[in-house]
Amino acid sequence: MIADALxxxxxxxxxxVMAVDALGYAAGLLGEAVxxxxxxxxxxxxxxxxxxxEQMRQVGVDAIPxxxxxxxxxxxxxxIQFIATLREFGAQSQVVLAVAKSVTREFGVLITGIxxxxxxxxxxxxxxxxxxxxxxVDALGVMGIDPVRYLVAPALLAMLVMLPVLxxxxxxxxxxxxxMYSAPMLDMSVQTYLTQTLSQLTPRDVYEGLAKSIVFALLxxxxxxxxxxxxxxxxxxxxxxxxxxVVLSITALIVADMxxxxxxxx
Amino acid sequence: xxxxxxxxxxxxxLEAFYGRRRILHGVDFSVNRGEIRVIMGGSGxxxxxxxxxxxxxxRPVSGTVRILGVDVGRAGAQELLAVRRKLGVSxxxxxxxxxxxxxxxxxxPLREHTQLDETTIRIMSRLKLEFVNLGGFxxxxxxxxxxxxxxxxxxARAIVMDPELLFFDEPSAGLDPVVSAELDELILRxxxxxxxxxxxxTHELESAFRIADRITVLDQGDILTTGTVAEVRASENExxxxxxxxxxxxxxxxxxxxxxxxxxxxx
Ligand SMILES: Nc1ncnc2c1ncn2[C@@H]1O[C@H](COP(=O)(O)OP(=O)(O)O)[C@@H](O)[C@H]1O
Ligand SMILES: [Mg+2]
Numbered sequence: 001m002i003a004d005a006l007x008x009x010x011x012x013x014x015x016x017v018m019a020v021d022a023l024g025y026a027a028g029l030l031g032e033a034v035x036x037x038x039x040x041x042x043x044x045x046x047x048x049x050x051x052x053x054e055q056m057r058q059v060g061v062d063a064i065p066x067x068x069x070x071x072x073x074x075x076x077x078x079x080i081q082f083i084a085t086l087r088e089f090g091a092q093s094q095v096v097l098a099v100a101k102s103v104t105r106e107f108g109v110l111i112t113g114i115x116x117x118x119x120x121x122x123x124x125x126x127x128x129x130x131x132x133x134x135x136x137v138d139a140l141g142v143m144g145i146d147p148v149r150y151l152v153a154p155a156l157l158a159m160l161v162m163l164p165v166l167x168x169x170x171x172x173x174x175x176x177x178x179x180m181y182s183a184p185m186l187d188m189s190v191q192t193y194l195t196q197t198l199s200q201l202t203p204r205d206v207y208e209g210l211a212k213s214i215v216f217a218l219l220x221x222x223x224x225x226x227x228x229x230x231x232x233x234x235x236x237x238x239x240x241x242x243x244x245x246v247v248l249s250i251t252a253l254i255v256a257d258m259x260x261x262x263x264x265x266x
Numbered sequence: 267x268x269x270x271x272x273x274x275x276x277x278x279x280l281e282a283f284y285g286r287r288r289i290l291h292g293v294d295f296s297v298n299r300g301e302i303r304v305i306m307g308g309s310g311x312x313x314x315x316x317x318x319x320x321x322x323x324x325r326p327v328s329g330t331v332r333i334l335g336v337d338v339g340r341a342g343a344q345e346l347l348a349v350r351r352k353l354g355v356s357x358x359x360x361x362x363x364x365x366x367x368x369x370x371x372x373x374x375p376l377r378e379h380t381q382l383d384e385t386t387i388r389i390m391s392r393l394k395l396e397f398v399n400l401g402g403f404x405x406x407x408x409x410x411x412x413x414x415x416x417x418x419x420x421x422a423r424a425i426v427m428d429p430e431l432l433f434f435d436e437p438s439a440g441l442d443p444v445v446s447a448e449l450d451e452l453i454l455r456x457x458x459x460x461x462x463x464x465x466x467x468t469h470e471l472e473s474a475f476r477i478a479d480r481i482t483v484l485d486q487g488d489i490l491t492t493g494t495v496a497e498v499r500a501s502e503n504e505x506x507x508x509x510x511x512x513x514x515x516x517x518x519x520x521x522x523x524x525x526x527x528x529x530x531x532x533x
Contacts, residue, residue, distance in 0.1 A: 043344065044347070044379075138318075139363070
């Protein structure tokens, strides 16, 4: 009995130590990457613009179609639900406000974050993981090319720029999706719906989403690359790490989102 | 300070562990300027581990490693990067960057560390590819190369900055005898033509005898001897003779150790 309990406690202790270790490691990586962005050039380890642009294309531009499509769909879905619910109170016209606020503050950035975590968080983990396994990361190191500067910093910069951009696009697509359904239901033109949306939105609504998108960008990048660098155990290890990166980063996004919403809407 | 006579590599009392397993047992090792040193030993004897410590990929638990006068275990990140620009490493599996063509792989150190213009970089990297007999292959991707070609491309990348010190892990492992002999020729030419100091890790006797100025024999984490080819061949050490004549090693079992391994809960 006692032995079992001790064993369990022991395991729990080890797990906790491992989790704290991993957090420390991820924070260290983030710090290093930011360091290279700030002072890499002075130290002879510049973050290359070309690499950043290439990453921006991969994490940002290439994701635009799917982000637009999903956001549009979610916007439409929200409109259907809101109208059905609000109709019961005879407050159908409030759908404009409800959609505008919930999309800009919450759904636009969350959909974008989850999509990018699935696309790019996994790509970071897979790329760095397979490079670790094949000693490419070691090779970069001994060539005097810091792997964090070369692999992590461009990804981080690209994510910090592109996630807010994608979020704004997602907001627009979702509101348009909602307009497509709501406008006919409210006997107004799509154009009127959009004008009303703009007049009811405050800058703060949009900022809330954008602030979240910055935090999401940090989380997705750090979790992806940290998981990648920690890969052991060959190709199978890379596969496991990829899955782990996606699950971990989506979990982190949702928890962070909840915390954010709680504090910003008190 | 006497630059020319100081050893380029000086390892003293190096201990290495993976988890609790002791891999290197107080290794002392030094290499002089201009020699080709072969680290020879059976598979799993700790050759790659020693190499990883020398090039600073792993920090010693105890003992010191100095290369080109810098204490690798205590050097700061900046100092380590500066030293690494003066050495070239060809890894066991090549470690070419898979997403880049062979030419870009070889050009990578030049692009990162020099201000040379693109034309010069292209010419210099193609010269090195020619040197390793891979002229005309710069557009291929690493996945399109054979084992021998990967080793040669990795060698070209390792020497593109004209390093003072070159490390080569298992140049002939998994290659047919002809290709492996070609690589040995290349290594000899690098010392003679470019005056490099070269450390080669290998478990292939033939290749070791062909290229070595001196051989260090490593066995299960201990250095058995260091000497010229003739000295190693003439060694009286039983383990060395086992290695030279490909005899299976006679395993002696320590009863206490054996029982502990069987009963221990977690390693
Ligand atoms: N990353 C690692 N984790 C745990 N053990 C390792 C690791 N790398 C090597 N080893 C062990 O260390 C010993 C020496 O390995 P290595 O230096 O690669 O030998 P060699 O290059 O001489 O074949 C082997 O027994 C190997 O199993
Ligand atoms: Mg090895």
